[in-house]
Amino acid sequence: MKYDLAIIGAGPAGYVAAKKAAGNGLKVLLVEGKKLGGVCLNEGCVPSKTLLQAAKTYHHTLHGETFGVEADEVRFNLGKAHAHKNQVMDRMRDGIAGLMKKYKVEVAFGRATLLAGPAVTVDGETHEADNVLVCTGSSPAKPPIPGIDADHVVDSSGILELPELPGRLVIVGGGVIGCEFACVFGSVGVPVTVIEALPEICPSVDPEVAVVLRKELEKKNITFRLGAKVDEIGEDEVKFTLDGETQSVPGDVVLVATGRKPNVSGLGLEDLRVDVDERGGIRVNDRGATNIPGIWAAGDVTGRAWLAHAASRMAEVVVHNLTGREDRMRYDAIPAVIYTNPEVAVVGLTKEQAEERGLKVTTGKIPMGINARYLAEHPGESGLCKVVVEEGTRRLLGVHMIGGACSEMIFGAAVMLETELREKEIEEIVFPHPTASEIIKDVFMAVR
Amino acid sequence: MATPVIMPRQGQSVESCILTEWKVAPGDQVEEGSVLAVIETDKASFDLESPVAGTVLDLFWEADDDVPVLANVTVIGDEGEDASGFRPEIETASAAPSKDSAPPPTSSASAPTSETSVPATSIGTVSSPVLAEEGSVSGVSPRARQLAMRSGIDPESLLGTGPGGRVIERDVQGALEGTPRLSASASELARERGLKPPVHGGGLSGMALASDMREPGSIDGAEVVPVKGIRKVIADRMMQSLGNTAQLTLHAAFDITAAQAFRKARKESGEPKVSLNDVISHALIHTLLRHPDLNAHFLGDRIARFEKVSLGIAVDTTRGLMVPVLSDACCLSLDNLSSGIRGLAEECREGTIQPDQLTGGTFTLTNLGLLGVDHFTPVLNVPEVAILGVGGISIRPVRGENGEVNFVDSIALSLTMDHQAIDGAPAARFLKDLVEALEIYSGDPAENEKGESSK
Numbered sequence: 001m002k003y004d005l006a007i008i009g010a011g012p013a014g015y016v017a018a019k020k021a022a023g024n025g026l027k028v029l030l031v032e033g034k035k036l037g038g039v040c041l042n043e044g045c046v047p048s049k050t051l052l053q054a055a056k057t058y059h060h061t062l063h064g065e066t067f068g069v070e071a072d073e074v075r076f077n078l079g080k081a082h083a084h085k086n087q088v089m090d091r092m093r094d095g096i097a098g099l100m101k102k103y104k105v106e107v108a109f110g111r112a113t114l115l116a117g118p119a120v121t122v123d124g125e126t127h128e129a130d131n132v133l134v135c136t137g138s139s140p141a142k143p144p145i146p147g148i149d150a151d152h153v154v155d156s157s158g159i160l161e162l163p164e165l166p167g168r169l170v171i172v173g174g175g176v177i178g179c180e181f182a183c184v185f186g187s188v189g190v191p192v193t194v195i196e197a198l199p200e201i202c203p204s205v206d207p208e209v210a211v212v213l214r215k216e217l218e219k220k221n222i223t224f225r226l227g228a229k230v231d232e233i234g235e236d237e238v239k240f241t242l243d244g245e246t247q248s249v250p251g252d253v254v255l256v257a258t259g260r261k262p263n264v265s266g267l268g269l270e271d272l273r274v275d276v277d278e279r280g281g282i283r284v285n286d287r288g289a290t291n292i293p294g295i296w297a298a299g300d301v302t303g304r305a306w307l308a309h310a311a312s313r314m315a316e317v318v319v320h321n322l323t324g325r326e327d328r329m330r331y332d333a334i335p336a337v338i339y340t341n342p343e344v345a346v347v348g349l350t351k352e353q354a355e356e357r358g359l360k361v362t363t364g365k366i367p368m369g370i371n372a373r374y375l376a377e378h379p380g381e382s383g384l385c386k387v388v389v390e391e392g393t394r395r396l397l398g399v400h401m402i403g404g405a406c407s408e409m410i411f412g413a414a415v416m417l418e419t420e421l422r423e424k425e426i427e428e429i430v431f432p433h434p435t436a437s438e439i440i441k442d443v444f445m446a447v448r
Numbered sequence: 449m450a451t452p453v454i455m456p457r458q459g460q461s462v463e464s465c466i467l468t469e470w471k472v473a474p475g476d477q478v479e480e481g482s483v484l485a486v487i488e489t490d491k492a493s494f495d496l497e498s499p500v501a502g503t504v505l506d507l508f509w510e511a512d513d514d515v516p517v518l519a520n521v522t523v524i525g526d527e528g529e530d531a532s533g534f535r536p537e538i539e540t541a542s543a544a545p546s547k548d549s550a551p552p553p554t555s556s557a558s559a560p561t562s563e564t565s566v567p568a569t570s571i572g573t574v575s576s577p578v579l580a581e582e583g584s585v586s587g588v589s590p591r592a593r594q595l596a597m598r599s600g601i602d603p604e605s606l607l608g609t610g611p612g613g614r615v616i617e618r619d620v621q622g623a624l625e626g627t628p629r630l631s632a633s634a635s636e637l638a639r640e641r642g643l644k645p646p647v648h649g650g651g652l653s654g655m656a657l658a659s660d661m662r663e664p665g666s667i668d669g670a671e672v673v674p675v676k677g678i679r680k681v682i683a684d685r686m687m688q689s690l691g692n693t694a695q696l697t698l699h700a701a702f703d704i705t706a707a708q709a710f711r712k713a714r715k716e717s718g719e720p721k722v723s724l725n726d727v728i729s730h731a732l733i734h735t736l737l738r739h740p741d742l743n744a745h746f747l748g749d750r751i752a753r754f755e756k757v758s759l760g761i762a763v764d765t766t767r768g769l770m771v772p773v774l775s776d777a778c779c780l781s782l783d784n785l786s787s788g789i790r791g792l793a794e795e796c797r798e799g800t801i802q803p804d805q806l807t808g809g810t811f812t813l814t815n816l817g818l819l820g821v822d823h824f825t826p827v828l829n830v831p832e833v834a835i836l837g838v839g840g841i842s843i844r845p846v847r848g849e850n851g852e853v854n855f856v857d858s859i860a861l862s863l864t865m866d867h868q869a870i871d872g873a874p875a876a877r878f879l880k881d882l883v884e885a886l887e888i889y890s891g892d893p894a895e896n897e898k899g900e901s902s903k
Contacts, residue, residue: 326648395633395658418652420631 006129011038012308013135013299017315022103040308043157054081055187138260138300147233170251174201178257183340186220206400288318333417337407345410348398360391364447368403373434394423409437450525505531633658694867697825726786745831746869760809773809833869837862
């Protein structure tokens with residue numbers, strides 16, 4: 001049977017594309033090598049968020065005195081947290097399977113290889129398709145550090161399966177993943193050391209936000225060693241160089257979270273001469289098309305954005321272009337969140353990025369503490385909201401927040417960016433009171 | 449005392465000039481001789497200088513307007529002085545309405561408005577539709593206006609397809625279908641800078657974003673420049689040439705040994721240097737005198753064969769190709785021919801050439817040899833019936849007297865002729881004579897002619 005669209009990879013790009021394409025009447029084959037939902041559902045976003053919520057609940061219970069909630073002998077049971085995590089994942093996987101069934105998407109499990117034509121073989125069986133969408137995602141990158149293959153060294157997938165809490169956790173890499181797991185384990189009482197090569201954590205977010213995040217995390221049993229280069233992972237310690245001196249930090253579990261790399265090997269891309277860029281991602285245009293007609297790519301495998309929701313959107317763009325709807329991928333208003341406690345949520349350009357583009361900008365920032373709802377719910381926490389505005393036009397270019405559960409309100413800023421709203425339009429939008437989201441409106445009073 | 453500045457007459461045949469750029473703005477102080485504007489005829493560009501010192505009171509035209517010669521373009525006077533009396537009675541559809549000085553609305557498109565203008569400055573020779581007055585409703589149907597108002601678009605900006613170019617409802621509907629929704633920032637750019645959205649914007653569901661907004665007529669990934677001035681003239685002339693003539697190009701080459709020996713001997717005797725191009729021009733002119741069929745204009749129902757040769761020289765300038773003419777070139781010595789060609793080329797490059805020096809050619813010479821071109825097919829400079837293209841120096845094998853092969857430096861000549869006016873064989877004979885004249889070139893064409901006739 002010939003398919004209209006064969007999709008390799010059932011992560012947030014693949015299953016979204018499958019549902020959308022099938023919903024538009026295309027005959028769709030979805031091939032998955034592991035489990036429906038991809039890294040996002042099985043080894044990434046979803047399980048890490050359940051553990052973060054577990055840690056946050058423990059933390060709030062332990063520190064509820066401000067609200068008059070007093071509790072003794074509060075314990076953290078990792079086994080029960082894992083059970084909840086697994087239940088969530090099972091339920092979401094069932095949900096995807098149900099969706100695929102409902103939309104009559106053919107699902108095949110096995111290793112897929114691309115053939116010219118195009119066609120896809122799955123465990124020896126060949127399926128022809130007019131179009132193939134490659135969305136095989138990414139895997140943790142493994143830096144060449146001596147000792148990295150030891151049993152007590154885990155990556156972002158392995159750490160989700162730890163049977164018990166580490167005595168001391170060392171995290172190599174102070175990026176988004178490193179900070180989230182530092183928050184999980186630090187919040188439940190595990191001493192955590194994060195070793196970061198750069199002078200500040202989370203280089204992808206606004207520098208002022210990164211500083212607030214680091215200081216908040218330092219309140220949760222987490223120590224940061226910035227500007228440090230890891231030399232070796234030993235049995236019970238990690239050696240690193242800081243300011244020219246060799247130092248070490250003890251740890252019985254080491255998480256290596258130094259980035260991810262696109263999954264491009266073993267797919268037959270080389271034989272088809274599909275173009276791969278210098279960073280190892282499949283090169284696509286703004287419609288998701290590769291250099292080979294009929295072969296498309298979306299998500300982490302393109303080496304861009306590295307976000308599940310960006311992957312879904314990229315997949316949607318491909319399907320729109322396959323079904324006659326003009327659509328192009330835009331990267332300028334994709335929100336990014338660090339699900340630590342407090343959360344970081346950003347969208348759009350930082351001041352530095354805007355200036356690199358030659359824009360003249362002005363910024364404004366206010367502490368989250370001026371917001372009644374935030375103050376009521378997050379005593380003792382620091383947060384801030386910062387906006388980047390184009391000079392002259394007063395067009396909003398970026399919103400950068402840390403505090404509480406700000407991930408839930410960043411979409412509002414994304415809408416403002418997508419519609420290129422200016423200060424004077426935003427002024428006219430009514431925000432519900434009291435909500436933390438009001439900070440997005442109030443921050444403009446600080447813009448000079 | 450206000451002094452009007454007029455568009456000068458640039459040569460007998462020039463009726464109007466393009467005002468390409470203003471160098472001053474109203475209120476600027478200028479000296480006598482200050483450059484006010486850059487103007488361009490179809491062949492050259494010039495600076496318009498101020499005849500007096502004073503304040504620029506008003507500019508009557510916009511950049512890129514085609515201004516009739518002798519029309520007032522600006523007024524220089526004392527600050528605060530009223531200059532409206534000097535405003536020419538402009539009759540053009542494209543000029544923007546001017547609130548402060550335009551005549552009051554007229555009831556009919558052709559009604560004279562001389563009451564409000566000074567007769568001395570009115571231009572009667574330019575004819576085009578009358579400028580639409582601001583607020584005028586004559587060009588938009590009420591239904592179209594209503595729909596346009598509801599949809600937030602300016603009906604005056606649309607191209608009407610109704611009777612007499614009237615904007616009707618379907619024009620507004622068409623504009624709406626081809627216009628995406630604009631983001632808040634994009635609509636500001638449309639309103640304040642006149643930028644236009646693409647049919648499909650890059651934002652949400654095709655919404656046009658600020659970054660999508662383009663100058664009208666722009667093309668993505670390209671720098672778009674209007675075709676005007678000299679470029680427009682060249683474009684028109686080239687199409688006119690290729691569309692109305694039967695062009696055929698003949699190629700030949702000449703051995704440059706004699707020409708080079710002549711140049712070397714001149715140099716050694718201390719005479720001024722002449723270029724190979726000068727030598728070719730010199731031989732060309734004298735060969736043309738013996739072939740009047742080639743020194744001619746084809747005028748459709750008649751052919752004009754000229755007694756004298758006025759040689760057009762193709763000159764590459766930053767503003768485009770220009771062809772200055774060396775009048776009566778046949779009467780000039782080699783030295784004067786050489787300096788004449790050099791002088792004309794310099795004037796073209798500096799933009800100081802007079803329009804009258806750009807007309808009247810009987811035959812044109814074009815040389816791409818220095819740019820590494822061997823052969824090419826020159827395009828006729830109509831109504832001339834022939835043009836000679838000169839290529840670069842290349843090595844060519846020739847058979848010697850004893851059958852041996854020798855290599856000589858040679859230059860290719862490409863003669864394009866109008867087959868309407870002349871046949872291939874006579875053109876080939878001309879080219880053969882020219883090659884021979886160049887191969888025995890001695891600086892004295894009379895010698896050549898003698899030599900040839902004795903063959």
